[in-house]
Amino acid sequence: MLNFEYKNPTKIIFGKGQIEKVASEIPTDAKVLMLYGGGSIKKNGIYNQVINALSKHEVLEFGGIEANPKYHTLLKALEVIKSENITFLLAVGGGSVIDGTKFLSSAALYEGANPWDILKKSIRTEVGMPFGTVLTLPATGSEMNSGAVISNEETKEKLGMGGPGLFPQFSVLDPQVIASIPKRQIVNGITDAFTHVLEQYITYPAGAHLQDRIAEGILQTLVETAPKIIKDTTDYEAASNFMWCCTMALNGLIQKGVPTDWATHGIGHELTAAYEIDHARTLAIIGPNLYRFKLEQKKEKLAQYGERVWGITSGNTIEKAEQAIEKTVEFFHDMEISTQLSDYTKDYKGFAQLIKSRFEERGWGALGERKDITPSDVEKIIEMSY
């Protein structure tokens, strides 16, 4: 087991009818900016639940934060925060709204001239403006971690940021919100959370047996829960397990003491930036091919995953690893998630070469748990994904 530090101070408020508790979590003298996305919360009743709960607070609102939250949209919200002397942020949405809110939490207290520097120069956020979240779409785990990813349309960049100042003070997780989520977003959420676990688990054995077991437990629960929640989004038992799995998949716990990969995300972000393919679907396109490409290095963990999550018993280590990859692809296909780039765009020729060049220009060097996936390897993995 590798050395690690772990601290996660976010308060989780989980269950039926919990949204009204936002009122007691936000100081009554706070001036609140409520942030949300395209307005689905006005159709499904969550907007009203939050507004009613905060009837004794001073609340302004800012809607229209997009999927893959855009820097220039967030700058408009930042103007509101500064001009209105906002003191507390409340994200009501999925990972995009929460990530956007994290950027604002940091930017609101940032003293530099250009807030994009927080991302471009990887400035760690030690203290941010306090914020809470009401999660409406389980997927990214952003509700219980301190990271965010922001897109810049002008520069075609999608960059990450983080720091101990970016944990939500609280997050309300009411699984009943899942009832009104479209199937497309449900399967995206499952795929996203599933890949989050794989990124922290399919590396090489590090003697962290408990972390392995917990990672496998999240994967097993997602595999068992997926058909149930896809069939019936009002199945509360399935909804609650789906929601808690998504949070646990990326709240820091399973990555402690082990190497982590994250190359699938690094490459996948480029597919979203270029073609606006849903984030989760880019992971389903890249992940299995990355594992095929890195089969030799990842075979022990892939075989263990195959045995424990998929019940594979036949074959040697390599054969078990190969079967595990095929099981993963089948799992995505069963959710009607295509794992080939050509199913999403016909304009893919030369894309692998382009990303190779872009990675070289950025001087990123290498990805993966061994930092040995070169831009040339990335080109090959993308070509395998056509």
Add this chain to the structure above:
Amino acid sequence: MLNFEYKNPTKIIFGKGQIEKVASEIPTDAKVLMLYGGGSIKKNGIYNQVINALSKHEVLEFGGIEANPKYHTLLKALEVIKSENITFLLAVGGGSVIDGTKFLSSAALYEGANPWDILKKSIRTEVGMPFGTVLTLPATGSEMNSGAVISNEETKEKLGMGGPGLFPQFSVLDPQVIASIPKRQIVNGITDAFTHVLEQYITYPAGAHLQDRIAEGILQTLVETAPKIIKDTTDYEAASNFMWCCTMALNGLIQKGVPTDWATHGIGHELTAAYEIDHARTLAIIGPNLYRFKLEQKKEKLAQYGERVWGITSGNTIEKAEQAIEKTVEFFHDMEISTQLSDYTKDYKGFAQLIKSRFEERGWGALGERKDITPSDVEKIIEMSY
């Protein structure tokens, strides 16, 4: 899944050579009281490591906190805290030293006349004096939770206390400390952590599938790790997994969203109070008999535990449940932990009746996840344990 709230702000600093980090976790202007037990830390070098790390801090010390920390010993430490204007507590020890420190954290700021009231009147500690821990004996999980158990020799009571003010600010977990722990305490630690998981898991199905998987993951890891760490306490991989399992077994995570039992602890505490039997061993005496007594109500979870942790495949639900109990007893016996009261004392006649009367007098009513274990049931369970 039941509704729940979860917040655990303790910072864990885990790994080789981490003890020196206490220096950067304690404010330099703090006046520190370092608390420890019988002095084993002076033999194994941990005392020197801590003292050297805190060479720039003002540090006083208080040694001699016993196993099952005693109220009257702690009162002496409380006098030091008050007379010396201590502002930060540092527990260097196992669960007893940490629990004692939690009592002191609460009592130092308590304004009532009698600090025993914190336990006797179940006064929740919202704010305590800040404290950290250096864990020297994995077992109780006290290093990452907000509970403590204190014994009063005069009244023969062993009572619990807790509250959000009693999370350690930090805990240093260096698995290398395990190398010098006597085998008796190693097997106690495994038994304690194992039973902590069972108390939160062997109840009735509540649809919390991820929590079940994580509980099973801790149990599986303990079963796999036990023979390795018992054989060789310098096996770092085994030591690190043993240590992290003990913490994860009782840091609040696996109890969220599920019913919990704790009757084994409730009854076991009486065996320690009466006979000074090691806490963990009282759990091994009572737990299996509690499960036999409650077989019908607990059969589904016992059978699931048998299937997933012990690989039991034959028999119906009741038969699998019975085999799971026998496997648990074998596990304890393999560690040379006796599961019969008569192996610890010859003076047990009438004890079951005595505890029944004591529970009746206290008006405790009933124990267990359904609150249906009556004093008469406790009598029967203890008689089964003779």
